[in-house]
Amino acid sequence: MELRVLRYFLAVARTESFSAAAESLHITQPTLSRQIMELEDELGAKLLIRGKRNHKITLTEDGLLLRKRAEEIVTLSDKTTAEFHTKEDTISGDIYIGGGETDAMRLIAKAAKKLQQEHPAICFHLFSGNAEDLEDLLDKGLLDFCIVIGATDLKKYDFLPLPATDIWGLLMRKEDPLAQKKTITPQDLENLPLLVSRQALKHNELTGWNKQSIEKLHIAATYNLIYNAALMVDEGFGYALALDKLVNTTGDSTLCFRPLEPQLEAHLNVVWKKYQVFSKAAEKFLEQLQKQFS
Known part of the structure; x- marks a missing residue:
């Protein structure tokens, strides 16, 4: 499975068209079609479905899986190439940082x-998302650093605590009548439709504060x-x-x-993979973080 062919496949998935993908790749449509067919033969799976009327391309379940994996492979390849092309006398390159909302x-x-x-x-590249998705990207080498909020398993990472906490x-x-209160107690949450x-x-970050199973509350939605x-x-x-501080509540x-009362805090850490070999740019950024938070 060649990297070049994965780029071809991603172009088709992105444009949903063989003709548009071939034009963007500067190759002929028959060549592109043949390469995709050979990729399907190699994997033993059908990746694309051609539309009958408008010839729009859709992905099969196997195609959706390959798109996710191909994006990760191509991104990691480009990231690695960029690191090796960095000039010795210049600190340059890309730093990839993931973070939750904080x-x-x-x-x-x-x-x-x-x-x-x-x-x-x-150049900095920022990725937002939940901890599970970002840690997955970090583990795969697609992120250099990740800012994690609250309870997380730090055993597999090196980390630097941030001098801040979220409430x-x-x-x-x-x-709402509850807005008249300065703080919210566990009793205030009873029977409320909660997100x-x-x-x-x-x-289980809220269980200790509530002194009972969080499932006993009325969870109407998750986010x-x-x-x-x-x-x-x-x-x-x-x-x-x-x-706190994530949604504008002023004006x-x-x-x-x-x-909440009693107050419930979420501690924050910058984490990176153990034994991580950083690019020069990422190494300088870590030095800056350590200097700033020391």
Whole structure:
């Protein structure tokens, strides 16, 4: 399975057309079709379905799996090539950082700004998502660093604690009677339709605070990123258990945030793979983080 053919396959998957993909790749359509057929023969699986009317290409289940794997392989290949092409006398290259939703990303931004001022040839690539997805990318070598929030298994990583904590609370509409309270207790949550982070549920981050099983609460929905959950709250669907400073609750916003009582904190760490061999750019960034947080 050649890297070149994987790029061909990704072009077809992206454009949903053999003719458009062939044009973007500067090859003939028959050549492209033959390469994809040979790839299907090699894998022993049908990857594409040709539409009868508009000739639009759709992916089979095997095709969807290959697209995910091919994107990872091509990205890692490009990342590796870029690292080897870095000039010896210049600190340049790419740094790949993943992070969940947290205001502590400001600390990462300050370190990145400082390093970019000293070495303007460095380019940063940011990936947002939940901890499980980002740790998977980190384990596969597609990220250099990952900012993890709350409970996570740090045994397989080296890490640097961030000098910041996030606070759990309840996101609700300002017109709600609970908005009159300064803090939210476990009793306040009884019978409320709640939107809860899937990561928090998986790691049981709220169980200790609630002193009982989180399943006893009325979980009406789960989310992995807060933006869409906040829209659900704004439309009156329910209340979101969330971290502070992620949703604008100032000015004309219809939403407000109230911290939990007793206070529940989420600690943050920058993690990277054990025995990681960094590019020069990533190594400089780690040095900047250690200097900034020491």
